[in-house]
Each structure stands twice: as C-alpha cells, then as structure tokens.
Amino acid sequence: MGISSRKEKIIEAVVDSYINRCEPVSSADIQKTYLPAVSSATIRNELATLEDMGYLAQPHTSSGRVPTAEAYRLYVEKLMPRRKLSRSELKIIKRYFNRKITELDDILKSTAKVISEITNLTSVAYVQNVEKARIENIKIVKITDSTALIIIVTDHGVIKDAAANIAQNISEEYFTRAGEFVTEVFKGCSIAQAVHSKKIIRDTRKEYEQIFKTVLKILKNHSHEEMVSDIVLEGSAKILEQPEYANLQKAKAMLELLDAKEDLIPVLQNSDDMSLNILISKDNEIKEGMPECAIVTANYAVNGINIGKAGVIGPIRMDYPKVVSVLDYIGKTINLLPEPDRNAKMYNAESQSVEENAGEGEIHADETENETQ
Amino acid sequence: MGISSRKEKIIEAVVDSYINRCEPVSSADIQKTYLPAVSSATIRNELATLEDMGYLAQPHTSSGRVPTAEAYRLYVEKLMPRRKLSRSELKIIKRYFNRKITELDDILKSTAKVISEITNLTSVAYVQNVEKARIENIKIVKITDSTALIIIVTDHGVIKDAAANIAQNISEEYFTRAGEFVTEVFKGCSIAQAVHSKKIIRDTRKEYEQIFKTVLKILKNHSHEEMVSDIVLEGSAKILEQPEYANLQKAKAMLELLDAKEDLIPVLQNSDDMSLNILISKDNEIKEGMPECAIVTANYAVNGINIGKAGVIGPIRMDYPKVVSVLDYIGKTINLLPEPDRNAKMYNAESQSVEENAGEGEIHADETENETQ
DNA sequence: GTTAGCAATCTAATGTGGCGACTGCTAGCA
DNA sequence: TGCTAGCAGTCGCCACATTAGATTGCTAAC
Numbered sequence: 001m002g003i004s005s006r007k008e009k010i011i012e013a014v015v016d017s018y019i020n021r022c023e024p025v026s027s028a029d030i031q032k033t034y035l036p037a038v039s040s041a042t043i044r045n046e047l048a049t050l051e052d053m054g055y056l057a058q059p060h061t062s063s064g065r066v067p068t069a070e071a072y073r074l075y076v077e078k079l080m081p082r083r084k085l086s087r088s089e090l091k092i093i094k095r096y097f098n099r100k101i102t103e104l105d106d107i108l109k110s111t112a113k114v115i116s117e118i119t120n121l122t123s124v125a126y127v128q129n130v131e132k133a134r135i136e137n138i139k140i141v142k143i144t145d146s147t148a149l150i151i152i153v154t155d156h157g158v159i160k161d162a163a164a165n166i167a168q169n170i171s172e173e174y175f176t177r178a179g180e181f182v183t184e185v186f187k188g189c190s191i192a193q194a195v196h197s198k199k200i201i202r203d204t205r206k207e208y209e210q211i212f213k214t215v216l217k218i219l220k221n222h223s224h225e226e227m228v229s230d231i232v233l234e235g236s237a238k239i240l241e242q243p244e245y246a247n248l249q250k251a252k253a254m255l256e257l258l259d260a261k262e263d264l265i266p267v268l269q270n271s272d273d274m275s276l277n278i279l280i281s282k283d284n285e286i287k288e289g290m291p292e293c294a295i296v297t298a299n300y301a302v303n304g305i306n307i308g309k310a311g312v313i314g315p316i317r318m319d320y321p322k323v324v325s326v327l328d329y330i331g332k333t334i335n336l337l338p339e340p341d342r343n344a345k346m347y348n349a350e351s352q353s354v355e356e357n358a359g360e361g362e363i364h365a366d367e368t369e370n371e372t373q
Numbered sequence: 374m375g376i377s378s379r380k381e382k383i384i385e386a387v388v389d390s391y392i393n394r395c396e397p398v399s400s401a402d403i404q405k406t407y408l409p410a411v412s413s414a415t416i417r418n419e420l421a422t423l424e425d426m427g428y429l430a431q432p433h434t435s436s437g438r439v440p441t442a443e444a445y446r447l448y449v450e451k452l453m454p455r456r457k458l459s460r461s462e463l464k465i466i467k468r469y470f471n472r473k474i475t476e477l478d479d480i481l482k483s484t485a486k487v488i489s490e491i492t493n494l495t496s497v498a499y500v501q502n503v504e505k506a507r508i509e510n511i512k513i514v515k516i517t518d519s520t521a522l523i524i525i526v527t528d529h530g531v532i533k534d535a536a537a538n539i540a541q542n543i544s545e546e547y548f549t550r551a552g553e554f555v556t557e558v559f560k561g562c563s564i565a566q567a568v569h570s571k572k573i574i575r576d577t578r579k580e581y582e583q584i585f586k587t588v589l590k591i592l593k594n595h596s597h598e599e600m601v602s603d604i605v606l607e608g609s610a611k612i613l614e615q616p617e618y619a620n621l622q623k624a625k626a627m628l629e630l631l632d633a634k635e636d637l638i639p640v641l642q643n644s645d646d647m648s649l650n651i652l653i654s655k656d657n658e659i660k661e662g663m664p665e666c667a668i669v670t671a672n673y674a675v676n677g678i679n680i681g682k683a684g685v686i687g688p689i690r691m692d693y694p695k696v697v698s699v700l701d702y703i704g705k706t707i708n709l710l711p712e713p714d715r716n717a718k719m720y721n722a723e724s725q726s727v728e729e730n731a732g733e734g735e736i737h738a739d740e741t742e743n744e745t746q
Numbered sequence: 747g748t749t750a751g752c753a754a755t756c757t758a759a760t761g762t763g764g765c766g767a768c769t770g771c772t773a774g775c776a
Numbered sequence: 777t778g779c780t781a782g783c784a785g786t787c788g789c790c791a792c793a794t795t796a797g798a799t800t801g802c803t804a805a806c
Contacts, residue, residue, distance in 0.1 A: 026767075028768080061770090143510065255610035589778060
C-alpha cells in the first residue's frame with residue numbers, strides 16, 4: 001500500500017517532534033508546527049490510519065502518538081532532512097582534529113570522543129580486522145640472551161610482533177636465517193591463508209620448526225577477533241541522559257551491553273560495507289538480551305584506505321539527521337588527515353623521517369612498551 | 374576518647390547490618406541479631422552517644438542509624454571480621470586462573486573480571502608505571518625500506534618499541550651502529566633519568582642525532598601517564614545494582630567517573646604501597662566532582678615482582694570483608710602463576726622457549742600487531 | 747547503669763478528586 | 777468524497793489528605 005505524501009509528512013512530523021521532545025505527539029502539535037493547512041481532525045484521521053499501518057503507536061488511549069521502529073526506518077531512509085553542522089559543532093570537530101594526530105589509536109579515540117561530545121550519545125569506534133593483510137616479511141631479532149622478537153610485516157603495513165623466550169646460546173645469525181626461512185614460507189599469504197594452509201616443514205628445515213610454530217601461533221591469534229582492545233567506547237554515562245533509560249532496568253540492560261563491548265564487534269561487522277549504516281533494533285532482535293537500541297556507524301578511511309568504523313549507540317529515538325551529518329563530516333575530516341604511521345596502531349608510534357641529515361623538523365615518536373623478563 | 378568494647382560491637386553491628394541490607398539500623402535490630410544480652414533502650418543510649426561522636430548518623434528523626442565514613446574506617450581497620458571464601462567463590466577464581474594465562478594483559482583482564490564477578494562491584498585493574506626501569510639495551514632494526522623499529526630493553530624486562538619512518542637507502546648496518554650508539558648513551562639510566570638528563574651528542578656522533586632524538590621522544594612519552602590503555606574496568610553496569618545509585622543523578626556522577634578512567638590512575642597511585650589499600654571518600658574529597666565512593670585495591674605481584682594494582686570501586690557501603698578476602702586470595706593466586714612473559718604486556722606475547730631441538734612441548738605465542746605504511 | 751513504657755516524630759503507602767491533554771466519533775459542510 | 781468543528785469520553789498526572797508503621801528520645805522506676 002502506498003503512502004500518500006501527506007502521510008509521509010505526518011510520519012516525518014511525528015518522528016521529528018518525538019526526537020526533539022521525547023513526548024507523544026498530538027494531532028494539535030502536528031497541525032501547529034508542521035501542517036497548518038489542515039485541521040487537527042484531519043490529522044487525527046490520518047494518525048489512526050498510520051497506526052493501523054504499523055507506523056505509529058499510542059502509549060494509552062488519550063495520549064499522542066509515538067513512532068514505531070518502522071516509522072524510524074522510513075524516516076532515515078526517505079524522509080529525514082539533511083542537516084548542516086552548526087558553527088559550534090564544526091569548531092568542536094576542528095578542535096579535536098587540528099592538533100597533531102599521528103597515531104591510528106589517537107584517531108580512534110579522538111573520533112569516539114568528538115562523536116560523543118557533539119551527539120551527546122555513547123559513541124563506539126573500532127579498527128577493522130586485518131585478516132586479509134598479506135605477509136611481506138618476517139624478521140626475528142635477538143634482543144636479550146633469552147628473548148627474541150618476531151616481527152611480521154604485511155602489505156597493510158601491518159606489523160605483528162611477539163617476543164618469545166629462547167634458549168641461551170643461540171646466535172643472532174640463527175635468527176636471521178630463521179627469519180628468512182619463515183619469510184620464504186609465508187610470503188604472499190594472507191594471514192587467514194597462512195593460518196589455514198597447514199604448511200609443512202621439509203625435513204631439511206626441521207631446525208626451524210619451533211620458530212615456525214611460534215610464528216604460526218602468532219598469526220593464528222591474530223586472525224581471530226583477538227583484537228578486543230581495539231574497540232573504544234566513549235561517553236557510556238551519556239546513556240543515562242536519555243529519557244528512555246531513566247528506568248533503571250533499561251539503563252542497566254544498556255550498560256551491560258556496553259560493558260561487554262567485545263560482543264558489539266560482530267554486530268558492527270555485520271553491517272554492510274556501505275559508508276553509512278543505520279541499525280534499528282527492537283528488544284532481543286539482534287542478540288538475546290540485547291535491549292532496544294539503534295546503532296549508526298560509518299566507515300572511515302585515511303587516503304582511501306579503510307581503517308575502521310565509528311558511530312553512536314543509543315535509543316531508537318535519536319537525532320538521526322544530526323548523527324548522520326556528524327559522522328559524515330568526520331569521515332571527510334579523517335580522510336584528509338595526513339596519513340598516520342600505521343604502525344601507530346600497535347606501537348603508538350608516530351610517523352617520522354629519520355634521515356641522516358634531517359633539518360630541524362619536529363621529531364615525534366611514540367611507542368608501546370613491552371616488559372620482558 | 375576511648376571507645377568501650379560495647380560501643381565497638383554496636384558500630385560493627387550497624388556497619389555489618391547496613392552493608393548487608395542497606396537500610397538504617399534500629400536499636401531493636403541490633404539487639405535481636407547482635408546484642409541479645411542488653412535491652413534496646415540501652416542500645417538506643419549508646420547509639421545517641423555514637424552519633425555525637427561522629428560515627429553514626431540518622432537520615433531523619435524517626436529512622437534507624439547509618440554508619441558515617443568514620444565508622445567504616447574504624448570497621449575496616451579494627452572491627453571487620455576476616456572472612457573465608459566460599460566454595461563457589463573459590464571455584465570461580467580457579468575457573469579464571471586455571472586456564473593457561475601467559476600474558477600480563479590477560480592477567481589484568483582476568484583479574485578485573487573475576488573480582489567484579491565475585492564482589493558484584495565494578496572492578497579496576499592497572500599495570501604499574503615503569504618509570505624506574507633501567508635501560509639495558511637499544512636495538513634498531515630496519516624492517517621495510519621506509520620503516521625501522523626501535524626496541525628498548527630494560528631491567529624490568531621492559532621493551533619499549535616504536536616504528537619510525539626512515540629515509541630510503543639507509544643500510545641495515547647504519548641502524549645497528551646507531552643502536553649501539555644510543556645504547557652506550559642511555560645504558561644504566563632509568564627512563565625518568567634518561568628523559569631529564571638532557572644528554573648531548575658529541576659532534577663526532579652528529580650522524581645519529583635524529584635517531585637519538587627519536588629514542589628520547591619514545592622514552593619521554595613513556596615516562597608519563599601515557600599508559601592510559603593499561604587501566605581496565607570491568608562491570609561498570611554493576612554500579613547500578615547498588616541501591617545508593619538508584620538515584621539517577623548519583624548513578625550518572627559515578628559512571629562519569631568511570632568513563633574518565635584515566636583520571637583514576639593518580640587516585641590509585643596515591644594509595645600507599647601497602648599490599649591492601651582502602652580509600653573511603655566523601656563527595657569531592659579526592660577530586661572535584663568525584664562522588665562519594667570507596668576504592669579498595671591490592672598490589673599484585675608475580676614471583677615477587679610487582680605488576681600492578683587491582684581492586685574494586687563502589688559505594689562506601691560495600692562488603693569489605695568479602696572484598697578484602699577476595700583481593701587477598703587473588704593476590705596469592707596470581708603470585709603463584711607461572712611467570713608470564715613480561716613482554717606480554719605490549720606484545721601480548723607468551724613465554725616460550727624456542728630451542729634448536731625442543732621437544733613436543735606446547736608452543737604458545739601471542740603478539741600485538743602493528744600497522745605500518 | 748539499665749530497662750520498660752510511652753508520646754512524639756517522621757516516612758511511606760494508599761486513596762481521592764480534579765485538572766488537563768488527547769482522541770474518536772458524529773454531524774454538517776464544500 | 778474529503779474535510780472540519782464540536783464534544784463526550786478516557787486516561788494519566790498531580791496535589792492533598794489520611795493512615796499505618798517504624799523508631800526514637802525521654803522519663804521514671806529498678
């Protein structure tokens with residue numbers, strides 16, 4: 001059944017009003033603000049029809065209408081106005097991204113923070129899985145008498161590394177050769193392939209078997225959703241500002257969802273690869289025990305290379321036009337950032353040329369740390 | 374003014390009862406459960422005195438007494454009974470720590486999780502700052518044409534590393550020599566010292582100046598509280614289970630505190646170096662805007678080496694005997710764990726001997742990853 | 747110093763009435 | 777056929793009063 005233009009206008013009016021005021025919308029409200037040309041009685045008739053059609057609901061007989069999830073879906077797909085960011089909002093975004101950002105990790109956090117600040121919602125950001133990265137080079141370096149570092153370089157510019165205890169008295173050359181050997185074995189494989197290929201070591205190379213297994217183990221651990229720590233939430237407390245979570249029960253359900261942030265990863269990954277993704281979910285629809293909520297995410301890229309997703313999570317009644325415009329604008333901002341040293345993600349390292357005769361340019365370097373026994 | 378033994382018993386009774394039921398305690402309650410030998414009228418007299426002394430308070434005239442922070446302090450210092458863990462609690466702890474734990478990071482998370490699960494409170498765990506670690510060795514490895522990895526080994530077994538972009542056409546030997554040079558400069562310094570020493574490069578070594586600066590920058594970033602990511606919270610949602618945060622205002626204040634978890638680090642660090650630390654704080658006492666709460670932490674060590682702190686954060690009315698016994702037991706458990714590869718903290722790497730002719734023993738290795746351009 | 751008894755105090759729960767906000771319906775109009 | 781004005785009916789919400797129950801402080805006696 002088609003929806004007349006006036007019905008659409010009314011749905012838009014109900015959603016818009018409800019988003020802003022979080023109160024059931026009456027026919028008089030709609031007439032006053034959105035449709036002065038027709039009478040409230042006419043609107044009442046339309047409202048009754050739209051309720052039958054499943055777009056609206058009534059908390060009780062003598063109250064106004066509230067939108068159903070269906071209405072929100074129609075709204076975001078078709079009716080929603082495109083909104084420009086205000087000066088102050090642009091200012092906030094600039095404040096976050098104008099300072100020197102050189103680490104992916106930093107982008108992740110800044111993005112989450114700024115989204116949360118502007119939208120006043122809980123935000124989520126995470127770094128894309130790198131299973132598909134192809135291995136280019138593996139180096140093994142002896143760093144103490146009893147420890148070696150394994151460095152795996154991939155075409156995503158990804159380095160995976162692990163320190164492993166070693167027996168004493170192994171020469172540096174042994175590790176150099178071992179590195180060349182495993183490089184030879186894995187070169188060109190994606191991480192996923194490497195893990196599943198069940199490569200076998202020829203007898204002649206048995207001496208590297210332990211190293212080989214160790215490297216494989218590293219890759220395996222990385223090919224999973226091991227990367228829990230790479231999802232960042234900001235502003236969990238803001239959930240409580242939303243009237244729908246004034247009820248402690250619901251607030252708790254929501255906070256528990258946020259607490260188990262790892263569990264959000266599959267949900268986020270499920271979303272299409274479109275630049276923008278809006279998920280509106282009723283109770284338990286996505287996952288058992290998952291409260292009614294909406295998740296809006298966008299894919300982010302730097303210089304065209306996809307680095308991850310970021311967005312907001314909140315009540316279904318959220319200011320979609322604002323959220324979408326914020327995510328959109330931030331996406332563009334990020335894409336124009338100077339490309340961060342992608343080592344940064346793990347090493348927290350910063351791009352920096354180390355040249356033999358470099359000028360007085362700034363030197364930035366960050367790092368992760370690592371304790372070894 | 375001394376406190377009679379009966380007064381102490383009454384304080385203990387009030388705190389104990391209030392901890393369990395979160396309701397003002399009446400004289401009759403105390404008589405029934407804790408002091409059947411004396412009448413409620415006598416207890417009422419004592420209660421009035423204790424209120425004058427500042428240990429108890431009355432929400433309103435016709436209600437029972439609640440403990441003040443002072444009463445809690447006396448309770449935890451002197452009155453509190455030592456509690457044994459129940460079977461099921463021990464079981465939970467064992468479940469968490471019996472599986473193969475080899476990463477510091479993993480310990481951190483497991484500890485936080487198990488504490489939160491047993492105490493039903495929000496837990497916090499973080500890894501100790503390593504400013505005092507002494508530098509032993511610095512290695513620089515060229516890993517791609519345009520990237521080098523800087524590895525800093527300290528006596529804490531700490532390795533700090535950073536990837537830095539480099540100019541093309543620099544030989545591997547150059548980096549080896551540069552590594553030897555900076556090792557020579559920094560060897561034996563603590564990280565804090567290295568950062569503040571303002572070492573100067575002699576003209577003859579000018580060629581390493583950029584590398585030198587980069588290393589210094591790495592150390593500097595590490596000497597601060599840069600290590601935000603190393604604090605872990607578990608069970609934030611559990612805050613809402615506590616009746617004192619049934620009030621949305623208070624719940625929000627608390628959640629905002631947890632949201633800004635970096636700000637908790639100084640608070641945790643301020644605590645003494647005693648194995649157990651109980652901090653009971655009234656509104657704004659520690660920090661502006663910080664809600665009334667209690668923080669109980671314990672220092673954790675593996676094989677006698679301090680690795681960090683963990684504990685709970687919650688309302689002042691918390692089950693201290695239980696919390697203390699849990700923290701205590703977990704401390705012992707952790708100390709007996711097979712020593713994890715301390716690289717693990719950053720590399721997520723696992724202890725593993727890589728021997729030329731190793732047996733069929735398990736091989737475990739974990740890693741962090743690192744993207745490079 | 748302790749206790750029984752009792753009035754006083756205050757909260758929390760329950761009930762009541764009225765107000766106001768909407769709707770749905772009906773009847774009339776273009 | 778579609779729109780509108782008018783109005784009765786429904787329901788939530790708020791303020792207020794009332795009641796029941798819990799607990800204390802005080803007094804007087806032991």
